Amino acid sequence: MTHRKKGARAHRAGAVPYMFLAPAMALFALFLALPIGYTVYLSLRRTRVSGLGLGRGARKEIFVGLDNYAAAVGDGELWAGWLRVLGYGALVLVVMLGLALLFALMLDAAKVRLARFTRISIFLPYAVPGVAATLMWGFLYLPSLSPFGDRPFLSADLVTFSMANVAVWGGTGFNMLVLYTALRAVPRDYYEAARIDGASEVQIALRIKIPILTPAIILTTVFSVIATVQVFTEPTTLRPLTNTISSTWSPLMKVYRDAFVTGDLYAAAATSMVIAAISLVLSFGFLRVVKNRAFGEG
Amino acid sequence: MAATTLPATAGHARRQARRSLGIVPTAVLVLGAIYTLFPVSWVVVAATKSKAELFSTSTFAPGTGLLSNLSDLFAYRDGVFWLWLLNTVLYAGGGAVLSTAVSTISGYALAKYSFPGRGLIFNLLIGGILVPSVVLAIPQYLLFSKVGLADTYWSVLLPQILHPYSIYLARIYAQAAIPDSLLEAGRLDGAGEWRLFRRVALPMLTPGMVTIFLFQFVAIWNNFLLPFIMLGDDHRFPLTVGLYTLLAAGANQPSLYNLIITGTMLSLIPLIALFLTMQRYWRTDLSSGAVKSR
Numbered sequence: 001m002t003h004r005k006k007g008a009r010a011h012r013a014g015a016v017p018y019m020f021l022a023p024a025m026a027l028f029a030l031f032l033a034l035p036i037g038y039t040v041y042l043s044l045r046r047t048r049v050s051g052l053g054l055g056r057g058a059r060k061e062i063f064v065g066l067d068n069y070a071a072a073v074g075d076g077e078l079w080a081g082w083l084r085v086l087g088y089g090a091l092v093l094v095v096m097l098g099l100a101l102l103f104a105l106m107l108d109a110a111k112v113r114l115a116r117f118t119r120i121s122i123f124l125p126y127a128v129p130g131v132a133a134t135l136m137w138g139f140l141y142l143p144s145l146s147p148f149g150d151r152p153f154l155s156a157d158l159v160t161f162s163m164a165n166v167a168v169w170g171g172t173g174f175n176m177l178v179l180y181t182a183l184r185a186v187p188r189d190y191y192e193a194a195r196i197d198g199a200s201e202v203q204i205a206l207r208i209k210i211p212i213l214t215p216a217i218i219l220t221t222v223f224s225v226i227a228t229v230q231v232f233t234e235p236t237t238l239r240p241l242t243n244t245i246s247s248t249w250s251p252l253m254k255v256y257r258d259a260f261v262t263g264d265l266y267a268a269a270a271t272s273m274v275i276a277a278i279s280l281v282l283s284f285g286f287l288r289v290v291k292n293r294a295f296g297e298g
Numbered sequence: 299m300a301a302t303t304l305p306a307t308a309g310h311a312r313r314q315a316r317r318s319l320g321i322v323p324t325a326v327l328v329l330g331a332i333y334t335l336f337p338v339s340w341v342v343v344a345a346t347k348s349k350a351e352l353f354s355t356s357t358f359a360p361g362t363g364l365l366s367n368l369s370d371l372f373a374y375r376d377g378v379f380w381l382w383l384l385n386t387v388l389y390a391g392g393g394a395v396l397s398t399a400v401s402t403i404s405g406y407a408l409a410k411y412s413f414p415g416r417g418l419i420f421n422l423l424i425g426g427i428l429v430p431s432v433v434l435a436i437p438q439y440l441l442f443s444k445v446g447l448a449d450t451y452w453s454v455l456l457p458q459i460l461h462p463y464s465i466y467l468a469r470i471y472a473q474a475a476i477p478d479s480l481l482e483a484g485r486l487d488g489a490g491e492w493r494l495f496r497r498v499a500l501p502m503l504t505p506g507m508v509t510i511f512l513f514q515f516v517a518i519w520n521n522f523l524l525p526f527i528m529l530g531d532d533h534r535f536p537l538t539v540g541l542y543t544l545l546a547a548g549a550n551q552p553s554l555y556n557l558i559i560t561g562t563m564l565s566l567i568p569l570i571a572l573f574l575t576m577q578r579y580w581r582t583d584l585s586s587g588a589v590k591s592r
Contacts, residue, residue: 016491017416020407023400024423027460032426035437042437099330106327111320114328120577121331124338127569129520131538135545135562136337139344139555147340147357169334177580230430233522237542240549256527259436268436276433283428 042269043068068270078271081251082278084160089228091164092171097220099168100175101213105205107176108183110191119180123173130170134237137166142241154242166234171227175220182216183209218290222283229279232256251275338566345563349556367560374544374557379564381533382540386519387568388451389536393458394515398507400459401514405468406499410476420469426462435527442528453528454536458518464510471506472499508579512572519569537565 046064072078103122107115125133139145141153141162153162186209194204210217232252239245247261248254252275259268344352348363355361371379408420438457442448476499484494522538529535532543541561548554573580 017407017411017413020403020411020495021419024404024460024465025419027400027456028423028426031438031457031460032429032434035434035441036429038437038441039433042440103327103330106323109320109323112323112327113320114324114331118324118327118331120574122327122334123580124570124573125334127516127573128338128566129522129538129569131520131522131541132562132565133337135541135558136341138545139559140337140340144353144552145344145357145555169337172330173334226428226430236526237522237545240546255436260527265436265440272430272433272436276430279430280428 039269039273042266043273046266064266068266069274071267072270072274075271077248078251078254078274081248081254085229085231085250088160088164088167088231089225091161092167092228093221093224095164096168096171097175097217097224099172100179100220101210101217103172103176104179104183104213105209107180108209109205110201119177123177125170125172126174126177128170130166130233131237133170134166134234137162137169138238138241154238154244156244159238159242159244163234163238166238167228167231171224175224178220179213179216182213186212214290218287221290222286225282225286226279229275229282341559341563341566345556345560347556349553352556352559353552363556364560367556371557371560371564375532378532379540379561382535382537383565383568385451385534386536386538389454389458389525390515390519393455393518394511396455396459397461397464397514398511401461401464401468401510402472402500402503402507403495404465405470406472406476406495406503408465408469409472410478410481410499423460423465424462426460427466431523435524438524439527448528449530449534451534454525454534457524458514458521461514461517464514467510467513468503468506472503475502475506505579508576512576512579515572516569537561541565 044063044065045061046068047059048062049059103118106112107119128136138154140147143150143152146153152158190208191204194208199207230252231250235245235249235253236256239247239249247257251271255268255271255275258264258271340357343358343360345367346364347355347361348366351359351361351363404423408416434457439448439453442450442453447453480498481494484498489497519536520538521536522542525536525539526542529539532540535543541558544554544558544561548558
């Protein structure tokens, strides 16, 4: 920002920037701050049923402090869900981001054919809704339709891999594009200098390009972690095709079940706060670790 | 990539090495493209198969049932599929237009004015990226129920207008695309701030707005969780929720598979068309200030 005209501009503008920002702030208050506040409020309450729970006043909402959180933390079903999502998430993150990085480096390689066609093709799944992607793969996994023979893709042993494949298929292209865009911004003479020094293309990729990409890799990892912790669409859509996915397969599915099937809004509110906390801790924790590693400072 | 002129002494050997390396990247990328195109091409072929052909003919052999599949799908529940498609266009189109408008004016204000609280407001709006959608969707549903708006078009449209990442992109783009001197000149000529925004800034922001619109359009088009939670009446469903209910109803009836496959195939066409025609606006980085064709 230029300091020279700052004062004059601010003076002249007066209330204008606030008016320009009013729609966004109103939406923020109504659809972000209010729902979060309401979730916190609900998570601290519970209905108490007196007597047989019949008649007026038999059901009363009371403040229960952190009871719902204690229940959420002590819930074995939820922990099992976390474990499943952890395995699934590790698989998705490593394979998806690994492939995205590989494809971005290959697109940026000194000599490559069909770059445009392959770039568009690999990015294409971004335009495919998660539900549609899961349906397509889901049918391809069915032994009666599968071109891969009778492999039990949706059995208890393989279902995590099959689901991870859907996520990898859907997410690789977008991450590839983010990384490729970052690579394109690097001046070409960087590499030319290395080439003249006798560096091979592989060395250039490993020693120059990947370090340059580090911030973009961090960004894509954080977004992918947040998305993976909240996995919902793929297992929900795959569920009708197999009995190996329970209605509480992922923590978010448990929240949905608690809220709309069991009707326990208070448990759902507490669990969703726990999910939010875990995704925040994971993404900030990752940022911290990476920052220490990459830049040698806290 | 322009041909790099190597010093003559750099020699034949290195050039040859690089040519042979060109095979590796190309092969890797072609494998990637085969992987991504595989299920899409399968669903296109499978949609042409009749009920009997679907389970009997070989995977990539085209069938003869496309027309009957289409008429079955359009007849399903009095043509509810068309309604789903229309609803999706309405949610994605309306939502993306509103979202682009809000993001653009917010990004512009954050980029081009300095005022008390600017940093705070920016951080608040951007912090929304980190809030998991589930923490929002369920209380949003409950709050909409309280005011009688759950299970309406509004309940799907309104929560998707505010999009933190779009505001961030709009701010970066406004910073790069609009020179301060131009705004100052306008002010000296006595133009009001709104007029400056409309006449000076908006035309310069248009390419960035197209990008924001596209990303938001796709995000809403693909959204499943929010409409799944908000809506009960299938006349208001978008395609994603509609296809899911079709599957939930038909998973145990292989006779409905054709319907689901055909519906999935049709649901891909609009976005892929948009995607291919708007190639040059698909950018994940707007900081260069101009959308160039590559």
